[in-house]
Amino acid sequence: MKKSALVWIRRDLRLHDHAALAAATQRAERVAVVFVFDTEILKHLQDRDDRRLTFIHGCLKEVDEQLRAEGSRLIVLHGDPVEEIPRLAAQLQVEELHFNRDYEPYAIQRDALVTARVSAEVHHHKDTVVMEADEVRTGSGGPFKVYTPYGRAWRNTVRERDLAERVVHPGHWWPAQDLGATSSLPSLEDLGFQPGNLFITPGTQAGTSRLLQFGQRMAHYGERRNFPAEDGTSNLSPYFRHGALSIRQAFRYAATLPSEGSEKWQAELIWREFYQMILAEFPHVVRGAFKPEMDAVEWQHQPDHLQAWIQGQTGYPIIDAAMRCFRATGWMHNRLRMVVASFLTKDLLIHWQEGESYFARMLLDFDLAQNNGGWQWAASTGVDAQPYFRIFNPKLQSERFDPKGEFIREWVPELTGLDGKSIHAPAESGPLELLAAGVTLGQNYPRPIVDHATQKPLAIQMLASIAPVKA
Ligand SMILES: Cc1cc2nc3c(=O)[nH]c(=O)nc-3n(C[C@H](O)[C@H](O)[C@H](O)COP(=O)(O)OP(=O)(O)OC[C@H]3O[C@@H](n4cnc5c(N)ncnc54)[C@H](O)[C@@H]3O)c2cc1C
Numbered sequence: 347m348k349k350s351a352l353v354w355i356r357r358d359l360r361l362h363d364h365a366a367l368a369a370a371t372q373r374a375e376r377v378a379v380v381f382v383f384d385t386e387i388l389k390h391l392q393d394r395d396d397r398r399l400t401f402i403h404g405c406l407k408e409v410d411e412q413l414r415a416e417g418s419r420l421i422v423l424h425g426d427p428v429e430e431i432p433r434l435a436a437q438l439q440v441e442e443l444h445f446n447r448d449y450e451p452y453a454i455q456r457d458a459l460v461t462a463r464v465s466a467e468v469h470h471h472k473d474t475v476v477m478e479a480d481e482v483r484t485g486s487g488g489p490f491k492v493y494t495p496y497g498r499a500w501r502n503t504v505r506e507r508d509l510a511e512r513v514v515h516p517g518h519w520w521p522a523q524d525l526g527a528t529s530s531l532p533s534l535e536d537l538g539f540q541p542g543n544l545f546i547t548p549g550t551q552a553g554t555s556r557l558l559q560f561g562q563r564m565a566h567y568g569e570r571r572n573f574p575a576e577d578g579t580s581n582l583s584p585y586f587r588h589g590a591l592s593i594r595q596a597f598r599y600a601a602t603l604p605s606e607g608s609e610k611w612q613a614e615l616i617w618r619e620f621y622q623m624i625l626a627e628f629p630h631v632v633r634g635a636f637k638p639e640m641d642a643v644e645w646q647h648q649p650d651h652l653q654a655w656i657q658g659q660t661g662y663p664i665i666d667a668a669m670r671c672f673r674a675t676g677w678m679h680n681r682l683r684m685v686v687a688s689f690l691t692k693d694l695l696i697h698w699q700e701g702e703s704y705f706a707r708m709l710l711d712f713d714l715a716q717n718n719g720g721w722q723w724a725a726s727t728g729v730d731a732q733p734y735f736r737i738f739n740p741k742l743q744s745e746r747f748d749p750k751g752e753f754i755r756e757w758v759p760e761l762t763g764l765d766g767k768s769i770h771a772p773a774e775s776g777p778l779e780l781l782a783a784g785v786t787l788g789q790n791y792p793r794p795i796v797d798h799a800t801q802k803p804l805a806i807q808m809l810a811s812i813a814p815v816k817a
Contacts, residue, residue: 358589404548418519446473553585567607583711621719661794664744687724698725
């Protein structure tokens with residue numbers, strides 16, 4: 347057995363079912379755990395109260411407490427990991443460095459630089475996904491570009507060992523007193539930030555409780571997952587994003603609750619794997635369209651409309667409710683993400699990358715692969731995307747998925763007086779009805795900034811000139 351190892355945690359902020367920790371604690375007698383607040387990432391954060399940082403900080407606090415309970419502690423550094431990790435590995439004189447693989451272009455480059463600089467033996471592991479890009483292939487050996495056959499192949503390929511717990515061996519932690527002057531978890535203020543408001547509690551314990559609660563509703567997931575006013579989905583994406591929960595554990599747990607709902611939920615987890623695979627195989631999606639010809643689409647530059655969308659002042663209640671909820675919480679229901687993304691790109695005709703970057707700034711569960719995949723799906727520029735001629739009608743989406751207007755009432759209180767029919771399109775209501783509800787269009791609620799019926803053919807024309815697919 348080798349003597350000592352360092353495990354660098356990044357988007358895997360937990361101490362159980364963890365591939366890198368399992369390998370390190372199996373191979374080494376003393377294992378130290380480190381996290382680096384990466385200045386390369388922090389310098390791009392626009393908001394001092396960035397919620398992701400607060401969530402990450404909460405997860406790290408839990409990891410640190412658990413390590414302290416076992417006589418060790420978490421090392422936390424602040425700087426460039428390319429400098430910091432090799433320096434720490436040298437200071438601790440570890441024989442091995444372990445980390446879990448990350449498929450984002452920045453992370454791949456960073457990890458290659460660290461690997462080149464560190465003198466310890468480097469071991470990297472599969473952990474963030476169950477199946478990596480090169481493990482699920484088409485018959486001819488290439489990557490899939492359509493989700494349904496990918497999902498089928500994923501299910502046919504996955505083996506028990508892919509889902510098995512990566513057992514972290516107890517008693518191998520580096521004693522705290524031997525960690526010398528290495529630094530501990532700083533406060534958010536020390537990092538130049540301040541706490542952001544969170545609608546969920548960070549950490550493995552809270553994530554696991556949420557998973558168990560969702561288990562009681564999982565059977566109904568298929569019927570309930572599209573209604574933003576209901577508690578129909580798991581709200582677990584921030585835990586998966588930051589690795590507070592193990593993705594293998596989620597699949598294993600879902601398999602213990604067989605039902606149509608459980609199958610459907612697992613299919614969504616496989617969408618997550620699909621988009622991770624797309625990012626790994628086609629990293630050009632970070633810079634432009636998955637279908638490169640779609641980069642020629644002439645999107646409109648409309649700063650006023652973009653601002654109205656961001657502020658929830660478009661005059662389309664479902665869009666405004668979704669965007670206001672988003673600004674207040676950093677969270678948006680999947681149905682609404684699809685509807686607001688379609689509205690931005692196909693009603694306002696604004697470039698999907700503008701929406702992508704606003705989401706990247708705000709989403710508590712922001713994940714480059716998923717967010718990019720979602721935006722390119724909505725804009726019809728992506729892999730297995732929504733066909734360009736299929737355009738959500740915001741009023742119909744609202745009537746269908748928020749039938750009583752409950753979600754709208756919560757976030758657009760100025761419309762509360764309207765009945766369940768009028769609330770989806772106040773501009774179509776009669777003057778007396780608006781008066782009785784206390785709604786004055788253009789004063790306490792905006793008139794629609796565009797007309798969906800007018801914009802739809804414009805969007806089709808704009809996209810059809812580049813992607814002439816028959817309707
Ligand atoms: C424009 C747009 C942007 C998005 N950006 C992100 C993002 O940055 N991060 C993110 O995690 N998801 C993103 N999604 C996917 C999806 O909206 C969220 O994963 C989902 O809303 C999270 O809620 P939940 O945990 O309750 O999901 P559940 O319905 O409980 O699903 C379980 C898990 O499956 C995964 N999942 C669910 N739906 C999808 C999907 N459509 N694509 C990929 N994975 C999925 C998530 O990890 C989720 O936690 C985006 C979707 C769109 C349309």
